[in-house]
Amino acid sequence: MSGFYERIGRRRPGRGHGPRRWVFLPYDQLRPDHPLLVGPPGQTGVVYVETAAKPARRPYHKQKLVLLLSAMRHDALERGKRGHPVLYHSSERWYDGALEEVREEHGVDGLEALAPAEAEVREPLEARSWITLHPNSLFITDTDLYRSVFPKPGRRLLERFYRAARKKTGLLMDGDAPAGGEWNLDKANRRTWRGDPPAPDRIGFEADAVTREVIALVEERYPGSFGSSEGFDWPVTSADSIRLADHFFAEVLPHFGPFEDAMADDEPWLFHSLLSASINLGHLDPLDLCRRAEERYRRGEASLASAEGFIRQILGWREFVRHVYEEHRQEYATVNALEADLPLPGWYWGEPSGLRCLDRTVEQVVATGHSHHITRLMVLSNLATLLGVDPQALNHWFWIAYVDAYEWVVTPNVVGMGTFGDGGVFATKPYVSSGRYIQRMGPTLCAACRYDPSRSDGEEACPFNHLYWDFLSRNRARFEKNPRMSVPLASLRRLPKAVQDDHRRHAGAWRKRARDVRG
Secondary structure (H helix, E strand, O other): OOHHHHHHHOOOOOOOOOOOEEEEOOOOOOOOOOOOOOOOHHHEEEEEEEEOHHHHHOOOOHHHHHHHHHHHHHHHHHHHHHOOOEEEEEEOOOHHHHHHHHHHHHOOOOEEEEOOOOHHHHHHHHOOOOEEEEOOOOOOOOHHHHHHHOOOOOOOOHHHHHHHHHHHHOOOEEOOEEHHHOOOOHHHOOOOOOOOOOOOOOOOOOOOHHHHHHHHHHHHHOOOOOOOOOOOOOOOOHHHHHHHHHHHHHHHHHHHOOOOOOOOOOOOOOOOOOOHHHHHHOOOOHHHHHHHHHHHHHOOOOOHHHHHHHHHHHHHHHHHHHHHHHHHHHHHOOOOOOOOOEOOOHHHHOOOOOOHHHHHHHHHHHHHOOOOHHHHHHHHHHHHHHHOEOHHHHHHHHHHHOOOOOHHHHHHHHHHHHOOOOOOOOOOOOOOOOHHHHHHHOHHHHHOOOOEOOOOOOOOEOHHHHHHHHHHHHOHHHHOOOHHHHHHHHHHHHOOHHHHHHHHHHHHHHHHHHHHOOO
């Protein structure tokens, strides 16, 4: 028996001697102040499920598996110390089946839980009459607010939802007006980073005995999973997640806003919080984080652009895309508005492409299970969209590759915003660009690359340039009536035929390379 199971087994109640009620805690509801765990701890038992069925479904990144398993194990030990009876159940079955095993083996005739955020976990539990699911209150907003903003079918715009959420919570509000007189300071979040101010060090957390045991388990049982577990240092407890948040607000937030969209060859983290994994585990309260950002601004310790940019990512995008996903979940399972059918190239699995921005980003993902949002959008998703990669294939990869990735947040960001695969449910245009944008926001990446983003002809030109103009040409009819595409389409029409033919030829060669390389 492993060290963890020896420790947790001592706290297992015998059959017929359990608490008055039992609560199931999924891997993404590890909130220290969980709303269902109130009152005397001895009266509420906690059930955890560690199932081999989850990694059997997809070859999740090894660091993601380590994070989820270690976080659950630490949480179980902590709840036990607080006096909660704990049932930590290991199974080969999916969550509903595993909980049936708990019911049969331990006589747990009734179970409560907050509705799991991931539909593939939630829906099977809904069919079990002995499990009571309560609305998930670990988010800031609810469906009532979303429906009040969007009462009818149609396009969903972040800005409308974001303003309503600001008014509802009072975040960055001066009475009825937004702080500083503007709702959205995105235009102030686009500075190029050239080394000044220096990028802060990333805080890492040394693996303890519980985490080391999990790392050994993952390496033994799932050697074919994506990425590497070497150097794992993500926070696996709420206490360490709070330490990471404290570091961000004290040392990083002041410079976050201006450089929010910047990329750098040798500084992959820059001024990003790295808090998303901890938030999505439940270790951190998203509303509390937003309030801390506002407090720093109110005290003059961070600019409005930094505080608003941070709050917009959490109160804006994170909350918004969750509602969009739940509303459009059925369509998102198959939607492919641009009819893109290229398989995901092996470059995303670690095969070298020769593109510095892509290869450096994938190297980081393989090593850590993470890269920040602008590399996800404007390198990984941008290239896939320009190539014509099936959006479902890219979505599948993101879900596997990132430690903070869950279906409800990844799918709308990738299939919607990242690839325009949903045809514009909430993105008013495809987020595509040539190599010039990447050079502007990440000059050191382009400086180290063999391809030249300033050239638009020949084999030495940045492939993003050829692919961008060819993408516009191939999809011209789809975008003719989109006002936000009028400028690039006008520029396309001004290109001489010989130039368009050159772009088409080189873009075709890159698509062939992408199709031929296997991961």
